[in-house]
Amino acid sequence: MPLFPTALTRDAGLAALSAFLGGPGADYAAARNTDRGRGAQPTTSALSPYLRRRLLTEAEVVEAALHAFGDEGAEKFVSEVFWRTYFKGHLETHPDAWTGTRTGRDAALARLAEEPRLRRIHEQAIAGETGIDGFDSWVVQLTEEGWLHNHTRMWFASIWIFTLRLPWELGADLFMRHLIDGDPASNTLSWRWVAGLHTRGKNYVARRDNIRRYTAEGFDPDGLDEDAEPLDEAKPPREVPLPKADTPPAGDVALLLHLDDLHPESLDLGAARVSRIGGLLAHPEGASEKVRAADESAMRDGLARAEAHFGCPAGPVSEGWAGDLPVVTAWATVGPSAEALPGDCLRLRRDWDERAWPLSTRGYSRLRGGIPKILRG
Template identity: 40%
Template sequence: MTELFPPTRLEALSRLSSFVPRAGRDYATGRNYDLPEKGHPHVSQLSPYLRHRLLTEAEVCEAVLGRYSLSSAEKFIQEVCWRSYWKGWLELRPQIWADYANAVNMLDEDVHVATAEAGQTDIDAFNAWAQELVETGYLHNHARMWFASIWIFTLELPWQAGADFFMRHLLDGDPASNTLSWRWVAGLQTPGKHYIARSSNISKYTEGRHNPEWRLNTQADPLSGPPHPERRALRDPGEVQPGLRTGILLHEDDLSPKFLLEALPDAPVAAAALLSPARRSPGTVSAKILGFVDQAAADTVDRWQDRFGARGPIETSVDKIAEWAVTQGLEQVAAPFAPVGPAGSSLRSLRKRLDAEGITLTEVRRTWDNAAWPHATHGFFRFKKTIPDLVAKLGAETE
């Protein structure tokens, strides 16, 4: 895990710097090629860092737009903004995540699912991607689409089981991006429009490495499901109060705390981290994910120790974080806003514990999210019209 994706901000910045010269024409023309044997040369491989915000969307866009015009780097900027779009879309419709999580909890053991996860089907390309995912914690985006399509329409397995397989192994596994992408492939996200993997497309974009030929079902109909739930209003973040003894709480959804420190009226007296990667699935989450998240959080605490006050625990237990807050005599805890997903669920549980102790938990939402999420009301086509304003107004929202 650490060989392919060292979980540090220094590594993230190094990868960003190396990729920026390729973010224009090279990315636009080569981004669909799945070439693991060449190290995936046409894509950034920044997604594990963006998912945990060791890098932020704003600073990645600023770095790329410092070299290219928006039109020249349009494809890459759009890919970065897809992440924000999906998060906003799910934040406005959290019931989708709840329904998915409930469906995963209801799944029975299935020998066919186990065979697919082990990469032991009669489709060599699919098997190679399953093995690459488990071994590396990463898959090229195009391979993810092919894999999901084959899983759903050729192998005829539950899409929720496939999405859960990804969440248990992808270092960048994200509740919004993963769940909604699988729904999109299935034809549920944009009702009636699904994604069918075709041998010709796979052969072209793997440069002939894979060609499933007749093995794929290319005549499948999209899945059907209930209509989207009604949009809710975005949950209001709280406001950090001055004059209170304050601690900082990090979580794996946002490990760039500079914006949080700048939002505090007073210096924090202590800091800790509450990590929830094991809650991504009721199954066993990959040790690669657990190690990445734990080491990334430790890297963040190490880098900001002189601004954090007393160093607290990096914990997976809500109870132990509550004990930490009480022991430190905190009156309020400030955390980055946690969107729908495991980290958000953990913060909700913690809030109840802290409320009982008279301690306030306040989540601070980034300027980028405040600007992007309200526009995730319909499809991405409408959302992308807001991208020029988004990148023009924000500037760099770095650590």
């Protein structure tokens, strides 16, 4: 059975959440590092495609886990959800990490055109023909299914960077085009983390023993570079102040939905009254058919729910869709949706992000320390 339904909807997300709470959630902390392989029930929640588009909000998923398992039982899962929040806050204050990845990808593509050896290794990697046990199956899973387990993503990125010696930006781009949960912040910063650029000087090295132990198939890759040094860069992304959010105006507004936030029912709109709704679809560059279909079904679902909730027409944005009304929208984090938003719309931030992002400018530990206070708030 496929891991995700054909249509990515909030109802499907709620069903997946309840299956997780009634199943693998109870054993999450102990089992989460194991990749059971394609076709098997995952050890983790597989909620990221829904969280990435906010068909489910981080707040409700965390609340449900705390309710089901208590503070201690849910601790690991809650901490993982906050990794997502952390990466988003970090990218907001280090947007060069996103733009730099694209520049790096373009430079790497130019190198492929000029360096036949690099081109050959890259072609073997994306065709799943490297001969590296595990890696070749994961490439096929990534392109066919749009999904990889977290531990596998770590091994994959590490082998790509340190054994195959391929430019990391090409790997990050491959993930963004194929992962159904492809997320500018989590993906870019995780690749940087594996490379040793996010926590500077500390890279993640994939080890044969670890892969054998944590894969149900018992993949046993020979010849990995297990002594690799971290990558370095001349100019790390500079830190910029967290951009300020807007406040909603009173009176009639047009609400713009985008792929970073498709739960308008829980957005705090103050005294604004929604009288038109438009949906803006901005797929990642080069997104696969699967990713585009997931985005489209999620947007359809968001628009249908918004129409029912606010009692006014909703549809894809078109010329003049908002009339003369002020346009309000949920905050779009650095990435394709933020780049496609009209310049004059009012951007509202959820409390969750407002409380967490100021703690996300450096390492994760500061945010982790703030989790109890954020949850009390």
